Amino acid sequence: MKKKYLMTPGPTPVPAEVLLTQAAPMIHHRTPDFSAAFVEAIEGLKYVFQTETSDALLFASSGTGAMESSIANCFSAGDTVVVCRNGKFGDRMKQISEAYGLSVIDLAYEWTQVVDPADVATALEENPGVRGVIVTQSETSSGVLNDVKTVGAIVREYPDCVLIVDSITGIGAVECKADDWGLDVVMTGSQKGLMLPPGLAALTVSQKAWKACERSNLPKFYFDWKRYKKSFDKQTTPFTPAVSLVLGLNESLRMIREEGLENTIARHARLAEATRRGCEALGLALFAPPEGRGSAVTPVWVPDGVDGKAIVKIMKEKYGVTIAGGQDDYAGRIFRVGHLGYFGEFDIITTLAALEMTLDELGFQFERGAGIRAAETVFMGE
Ligand SMILES: Cc1ncc(COP(=O)(O)O)c(C=O)c1O
Known part of the structure; x- marks a missing residue:
């Protein structure tokens, strides 16, 4: 299972x-x-x-x-x-x-x-x-x-x-x-x-x-x-x-x-912030510009030398975590983590952990645990 x-x-x-x-x-x-x-x-x-x-x-x-x-x-x-x-x-x-x-x-x-x-x-x-x-x-x-x-x-x-x-x-x-x-x-x-x-x-x-x-x-x-x-x-x-x-x-x-709509929106903002900081802590670059980042989905550039489609495939097949790939011209060049709707802190932590294990397998160099730590920092309000 x-x-x-x-x-x-x-x-x-x-x-x-x-x-x-x-x-x-x-x-x-x-x-x-x-x-x-x-x-x-x-x-x-x-x-x-x-x-x-x-x-x-x-x-x-x-x-x-x-x-x-x-x-x-x-x-x-x-x-x-x-x-x-x-x-x-x-x-x-x-x-x-x-x-x-x-x-x-x-x-x-x-x-x-x-x-x-x-x-x-x-x-x-x-x-x-x-x-x-x-x-x-x-x-x-x-x-x-x-x-x-x-x-x-x-x-x-x-x-x-x-x-x-x-x-x-x-x-x-x-x-x-x-x-x-x-x-x-x-x-x-x-x-x-x-x-x-x-x-x-x-x-x-x-x-x-x-x-x-x-x-x-x-x-x-x-x-x-x-x-x-x-x-x-x-x-x-x-x-x-x-x-x-x-x-x-x-x-x-x-x-x-x-929950109250304002709280729902605040929860999404927190989840998005943790995802963004987690990815950045791994040395990944965010796709959307800082002046216009939404809270529904976090698209991330696939780092040089890494197979973008393999990230999505390994996360799903090996770790059971389905994320989305890029669309149209960005297929294989970005991946997208959705956090829209019924999501909580540990969905983000789990996803970042699976992402870290996947990137490690694909030979990308980064400090393991840094993504999860950055997300925890957001959730703990530090
Ligand atoms: C912003 C936006 N507009 C339109 C659509 C199209 O909706 P549907 O696929 O339900 O027809 C989507 C679906 O992903 C969407 O995200």
């Missing part, structure tokens, strides 16, 4: 309480029982998205469904949007926008760079009539945290322009305040900070986004937001919901409420 540790930025570990809730016998979705659970889930989602003025919608889909729905519902054929992209998921937002025939003002950055809000301001000034700005808050491919608060303050000044935020690995890991920051659409997926299996996507829709939705003429059916809102007014869903996941969601939301 080998004990397994899932240290990836999605899917993430699911707490036993949540798993057990999902194992309950099936209930029918057109019943008062399901309606009560569904309303509770929507209210809980509004808490994690930090909104009282937006609606929250829930889909049976992966996160990409929420991404696609935000484009299909906020825009019309030929509209112009600003897409900020500094990683794989920003790239995906551009692809979806283009698939729907939108005209894209492409704010492209290196994966190691943070989106500069001043560029958004300039793009909006120079291109009157832009209907939307799209930003990934927490770029899972690079670990970069983009400053959506500042972007929100800029976009707020444009009454016909909505701000769409992919916070799929941000929600529950970093601060993300839909109302206070003026974020019109914020989305997440179940297999991330919500500590559930994959299969649910959720997003918020501000009053400004509903206005955009009213004029939108792009084709939509399954992800037509208005259908979800109309059904929610009757405490139900337009299509068969992922019943077990919704019941599980209420359990995970209960756990987040019990």
Whole structure:
């Protein structure tokens, strides 16, 4: 037997309480029982998205469904949007926008760079009539945290322009305040900070986004937001919901409420800091720049002379610790340690220990124990 540790930025570990809730016998979705659970889930989602003025919608889909729905519902054929992209998921937002025939003002950055809000301001000034700005808050491919608060303050000044935020690995890991920051659409997926299996996507829709939705003429059916809102007014869903996941969601939301969202975010910050310091103590270089490091995932450069794919393979096969490799151009060049959702101190200590043993086997020179010690120092508040 080998004990397994899932240290990836999605899917993430699911707490036993949540798993057990999902194992309950099936209930029918057109019943008062399901309606009560569904309303509770929507209210809980509004808490994690930090909104009282937006609606929250829930889909049976992966996160990409929420991404696609935000484009299909906020825009019309030929509209112009600003897409900020500094990683794989920003790239995906551009692809979806283009698939729907939108005209894209492409704010492209290196994966190691943070989106500069001043560029958004300039793009909006120079291109009157832009209907939307799209930003990934927490770029899972690079670990970069983009400053959506500042972007929100800029976009707020444009009454016909909505701000769409992919916070799929941000929600529950970093601060993300839909109302206070003026974020019109914020989305997440179940297999991330919500500590559930994959299969649910959720997003918020501000009053400004509903206005955009009213004029939108792009084709939509399954992800037509208005259908979800109309059904929610009757405490139900337009299509068969992922019943077990919704019941599980209420359990995970209960756990987040019990911890308190601020404490959840502080825990993630601590875990991320310990991972970063642990890796640096081994002589490894962090991928994301100091001015924009998120708490969901820590990407690390593979040191010269070491086979990056072997790090991921040995950690999984020999030590049972699954971390993620790099994506696209960074495959084999970086590895990524996820710490988003149901994680505690000893998940990080275990991962750093497995990393040390793996690097040692691969011939990398470093002081064994230094990574774990650095993480302990963070956890002990020294
Ligand atoms: C930031 C971000 N956006 C979008 C997605 C896409 O979500 P999904 O794979 O659930 O469709 C992911 C998934 O990893 C993500 O991390």
